[in-house]
Every structure is written in C-alpha cells, then in structure tokens.
Amino acid sequence: MKAIRCKSYGPPSNLVLEDVDAVNAGPKQVVVATKACGLNFPDTLIIQGLYQFKPDLPFTPGSDLAGVVKEVGEGVKHLKVGQEVFGFVPYGALAEEVVVPANACFPKPPQMDFETAASFLMAYGTSYHALHDRGKIKEGESLLVLGASGGVGLAAVELGKLMGAKVIAAASTDEKLELCRRYGADLTINYNEQDLKSTLKEMTDGKGVDLVYDPVGGAYSEPALRATARYGRFLVVGFAAGDIPKIPLNLTLLKEAEIVGVFWGSFAMKEPKANMENSMQLMQWHAEGKLKPYIHKVYELSETPEALEEIANRRAKGKLVVKV
Numbered sequence: 435m436k437a438i439r440c441k442s443y444g445p446p447s448n449l450v451l452e453d454v455d456a457v458n459a460g461p462k463q464v465v466v467a468t469k470a471c472g473l474n475f476p477d478t479l480i481i482q483g484l485y486q487f488k489p490d491l492p493f494t495p496g497s498d499l500a501g502v503v504k505e506v507g508e509g510v511k512h513l514k515v516g517q518e519v520f521g522f523v524p525y526g527a528l529a530e531e532v533v534v535p536a537n538a539c540f541p542k543p544p545q546m547d548f549e550t551a552a553s554f555l556m557a558y559g560t561s562y563h564a565l566h567d568r569g570k571i572k573e574g575e576s577l578l579v580l581g582a583s584g585g586v587g588l589a590a591v592e593l594g595k596l597m598g599a600k601v602i603a604a605a606s607t608d609e610k611l612e613l614c615r616r617y618g619a620d621l622t623i624n625y626n627e628q629d630l631k632s633t634l635k636e637m638t639d640g641k642g643v644d645l646v647y648d649p650v651g652g653a654y655s656e657p658a659l660r661a662t663a664r665y666g667r668f669l670v671v672g673f674a675a676g677d678i679p680k681i682p683l684n685l686t687l688l689k690e691a692e693i694v695g696v697f698w699g700s701f702a703m704k705e706p707k708a709n710m711e712n713s714m715q716l717m718q719w720h721a722e723g724k725l726k727p728y729i730h731k732v733y734e735l736s737e738t739p740e741a742l743e744e745i746a747n748r749r750a751k752g753k754l755v756v757k758v
Contacts, residue, residue, distance in 0.1 A: 435453065435454060435455075435456055435457075435529060435530040435531050436451060436452070436453055436454075436529070436530050436735065437451070437452065437453075437454045437494045437528060437529030437530065438450070438451055438494055438495065438496070438528040438529065438735065438738045439451075439452055439454070439492050439493070439494055440480075440481045440491065440492060440493055440494070440495055441491060441492040442491065443481065443482050443483035443491075444481070444482060445481075445482070445743075445746070446478065446481065446738070446739040446740075446741075446742035446743050446746065447739050447743070448481070448739075449481065449495075449738060449739045449742075451735060451736050451738075454494070454529070456531065457531055457532065457533045458505065458533075459505045459506060459507035459510075459533060460507050460508075460533070461507050461508040461509050462507060462508070462509045462510060462535065462536045462537070463507040463510070463533050463534065463535055463536060464503050464504075464505065464506050464507060464510055464513055464519075464533070464534050464536055464539055465503070465504045465505035465531055465532070465533055465534075466499060466501040466502065466503055466504065466519060466521070466531065466532055466533075466534050466539065467501050467502045467503075467504045467530065467531055468499050468500075468501040468527060468529060468530060468531060468532055468758040469500055469501040469502065469548040469552075469757070469758055470499070470500045470501070470548040470549045470551070470552035470732075470755050470756065470757055470758060471496045471498060471499050471500075471527045471528050471552055471755065471756045471758060472497075472498035472499075472552040472553040472554075472556065472557075472585075472753055472754070472755050472756075473496070473498075473738075473741055473742060473745060473753070473754045473755065473756060474497060474498060474556050474557070474585055474586075474745075475584065475585070475586075475649070475672060475674050475745055476497070476672070477495050477496060477497065477742060477745070478742050478745055478746040480495055480525060481495055481742070486697075487524070489524075489525050493525055493526070494525060494526045494527075494528055494529050494532075495525050495526075495527075495528055496523075496525060496526060496527030496528030496529070496532075496756075497522050497523055497524065497525065497527055497556060497699075498520075498522055498527065498552050498553065498554075498555055498556045498557075499520065499521060499522065499523065499527040499532060499534070499552055500518075500519070500520040500521075500542060500546075500548040500549075500551035500552040501518075501519065501520075501532075501548065501758070502516065502517070502518055502519070503515050503516060503517045503518075503519055503539075504531060507536070509536075510536040512536070512541075513536060513539060513541070517541060518541070518542040518548075519534075519539050519540060519541055519542050520539075520540060520542045520546070520548075520551035520552060520554065520555060521534045521535075521538045521539035521540060521555065522534075522538050522555050522556055522559075522699075522702070523535070523538065524699065528735065528738055528756060528758075529758070530735075530758055535703075537706045537710075538702065538703070538706075540555075540713060540717075543717055543720065543721060545720070545721060546720070548757075549729055549732055549755045549757070550727055550729070552755055553585075553727040553729055553752075553753040553755055554716070554720070554727055555713065556585075556586075556698070557585045557586050557588075557589040557727065557753060558589045558593065558716045558725065558727075559698050559702065559709070559712065559713065559716070560586045560589070560671065560696065560698040561586050561589040561590040561593050561647070562589075562593055562712050562715070562716055563696065563698045563701055563709075563712060564590065564647060564669050564671055564696040564698075565577070565590065565593055565594060565597060565599075565645070565647070565669075566597070566712070567701070567708075567712075568667075568669060568694045568695075568696050569645050569647070569667050569669050569694065570667070571594065571597055571598075571599055571644075571645055572598075572644075573597070573598030573599070574598060574599070574600070575598075575599050575600070575644035575645060576599065576600045576602065576638055576641075576643045576644045576645070576663075577590075577594040577599040577600065577601050577602065577643065577644070577645045577646075577647065578602045578604065578634065578643045578645070578646045578647065578658060578661075579591050579594065579601065579602070579603050579604065579614075579619075579647045580604050580646070580647065580648045580649065580650040580654050580655075580658060581604075581605065581648075581649045581650040581674055582603035582604055582605045582610070582611075582614045582619065582622075583603075583605045583610035583611070583613050583614055583751045583752070584649065584674065584748075584750070584751070584752075585750075585752060585753045586649050586671060586672070587603075587605075587647070587649055588613070588614065588617055588728055588751070588752050589725075589727075590647045591603050591614050591617045591618055591619050592617045592618055592725060592726075593725075594618070594647075595617075595618030595619070595620075596618070596719065596724055596725070599645070600620050600621075601618055601619045601620050601621075602619070602620065602621045602622070602623065602634065602637060602643065603615075603619035603621070603622045603623070604622070604623040604624075604625050604630065604654070605622070605623075605624065605625070606624065606625065606626050606748070607624065607626070608624060609751075610751055611623075611624060613728065613751050613752070617728070621637050623637075625654060629657075630654060630657045630658060630661065631657040631658075631660050631661045634658070634661035635661060638661075638663070641663050642661050642662050642663035642664070642666060642689075643658075643661060643662055643663060643666060644662070644663050644665075644666055644667070645666065645667050645668075645669065646658045646659065646662060646666070646667070646668045646669060647669050647671060648668065648669060648670060648671055648672075649671040649672040649673075649674055650672070650673070650674050650675050651670075651672065651673035651674065651675045651676075651677060651678055651679050652673070652674075652675025652676065652677040652679060653675065653677070653679075654675070655668075655679040655681065656679060656681060656682070656685075659681060659685050659686075659691070659693075660685060662689055662691050663689070664689050664690060664691075665689070665690055665691065665692075666689060666691045666692070667691065667692045667694055668691060668692065668693045668694065669694050669696050670693060670694065670695050670696060671696045674748065681693065727752065727753055728751065728752030728753065729752060729753050729754075729755055730744075730750050730751050730752045730753060730754055731744075731750075731754055731755075732754075732755045732756075732757050733754065733755070733756050733757065734756070734757060735756055735757070735758050737756070738756055741754045741756060
C-alpha cells in the first residue's frame with residue numbers, strides 16, 4: 435500500500451510517498467481502508483520532532499481519519515468489516531490503510547461524508563474538551579479565542595457560541611475574521627492591527643474576559659492573560675506560533691486566575707468513556723445542523739507536503755483534508 439513517510443525530521447518537503455507493507459489488526463484493533471485524512475497543526479510538529487512524543491523513524495504522520503473497516507481484531511464487538519467509520523490515531527493515517535484502536539474508532543454518521551468526518555474528531559473533540567471539561571464555560575461568560583480561524587480555533591468559536599458564551603475571535607487578517615463572524619463570533623480583533631490587551635478591556639467594559647482559548651502561544655499569550663477577568667481561566671491548547679511563552683505567575687495571583695492545560699489526545703486515550711460521551715454530544719449537534727466543519731481545501735495524498743506547508747505558514751482557514 436502507499437503511504438506518506440517521514441524518514442528524517444524536517445519540513446514537509448522532506449516527506450515522501452512510497453509503498454509500505456500492509457498492516458494487520460491485533461486484539462482490540464481494526465484496520466481501516468482510509469478514504470480521507472484531516473490535517474492538524476500537530477502534524478507539522480511531529481514531522482520536525484517537536485511534538486510531545488517522537489515516533490521512531492521512519493513513520494507515517496496523520497491522526498484524523500475516515501474510511502471503511504477492512505479487518506476486525508479479536509475482542510472488537512461494535513464494528514464490522516465493510517462499515518464506514520471515523521477515528522483517530524497518534525500517527526499513521528496518511529496511508530491507504532491504518533490500524534486504529536477500537537476505542538478510538540466510531541461508526542460514521544450517515545449524514546457525514548468522508549471529508550467532513552475526517553475533519554471532525556480532533557478539532558471539535560479538542561475544543562469541546564477544552565471549553566466543557568477544562569474551562570467549565572458558563573452561559574453568558576465571555577470567551578476569547580486566539581488563532582480563531584484555524585481548525586481548533588474555528589471549532590472553539592462555533593462551540594463557544596453554541597454553549598452560550600459571548601465570543602471574541604482574534605486572528606491575523608480581516609479575511610480570517612470574516613469567517614469567524616460567519617461561525618458565530620460576536621466581536622473580532624485583528625491582532626496585527628489592534629492592541630490585544632487594551633482592545634479586550636474596552637470590549638468587556640474593563641472587566642476582562644472570563645475564558646481564554648489559546649492554541650497559538652508566542653507573543654499573544656501574556657497580553658491575553660493580563661486581559662482576563664478576576665477568576666478567569668486561561669486554556670493552554672497549543673503553540674502554533676512556535677514559541678512556548680514564559681508567564682509571570684504573579685498575574686494569576688493578582689487575578690486569582692487559573693492556567694489550565696488541555697491535551698485532548700491524552701484525555702481520549704486515558705478516559706475513553708468520557709471522550710465517548712463528548713463525541714456523542716458533538717455528533718448529535720452535527721446531526722441537528724448546529725456544527726459544520728469548514729473545509730478550506732481537499733488535496734490528493736501525493737500533495738500532502740503542500741497542504742502541510744499551508745498549515746505551517748498559517749495560510750489555512752478551518753480544515754485541510756487529504757483524500758486517499
């Protein structure tokens with residue numbers, strides 16, 4: 435079968451498409467014939483050796499997937515050969531076939547096409563876990579989303595609005611902010627043209643924001659934390675800017691604020707029952723027409739390096755998908 439391979443750490447241009455051995459299902463696993471793979475910012479990190487874990491070289495990147503079950507391993511009861519599914523793996527999805535843990539693989543709702551299904555779990559799973567489980571968002575609270583036009587950011591905008599928050603979207607261009615408004619943002623900030631801290635104070639009548647969703651890091655984290663309200667919560671989701679910020683902890687003391695880590699992949703693997711409950715809620719909202727992933731572009735498997743370059747250079751809006 436064909437797969438995208440990372441043979442040495444580096445930029446997306448280092449990736450190659452080549453033939454690899456077929457895979458087989460072990461106990462509590464299934465083999466999925468991949469139809470689509472959604473790309474995420476961590477995919478650009480893992481191929482550089484910059485993610486939280488480093489697979490042994492060579493490896494196949496890609497996490498979000500949708501496809502058809504080809505083989506079912508021992509002990510798997512809820513899936514069968516020929517069934518359309520979607521799921522996630524730490525890496526390995528940018529291939530014609532992939533082994534998926536059975537507890538990370540779900541029947542695909544009939545209203546979802548493969549591209550939509552491959553865009554769903556990681557972006558919405560991360561953002562819902564962040565807002566619901568870690569941020570404990572309440573109706574009427576204010577929510578600032580940094581990097582709001584990206585995959586997880588746009589999902590956070592959409593979910594925040596659905597969950598009753600006043601959503602403030604921050605992004606780098608007016609074009610990106612227009613998309614955020616389409617997805618429910620009440621207010622927007624172009625942080626290339628506006629001062630983040632002072633604008634947030636003005637937008638919240640001096641109170642500050644109740645909840646910050648930060649998948650960006652870098653230079654925007656500290657001013658966002660400084661603009662939180664008393665008892666505010668700051669969600670650490672990722673570092674798309676490349677730099678991991680160093681935060682003066684006296685800021686949390688003065689505001690009695692919380693800095694809260696969000697690692698959906700770990701949550702999904704270590705608390706599968708809770709993740710299943712979250713996933714069922716998200717799929718219900720999608721079936722009701724309340725959630726709709728924005729797919730910026732669909733690529734062929736051979737075009738994966740080009741797609742990852744778009745994400746790495748922050749030119750993408752919403753999700754990019756590779757069709758397999």
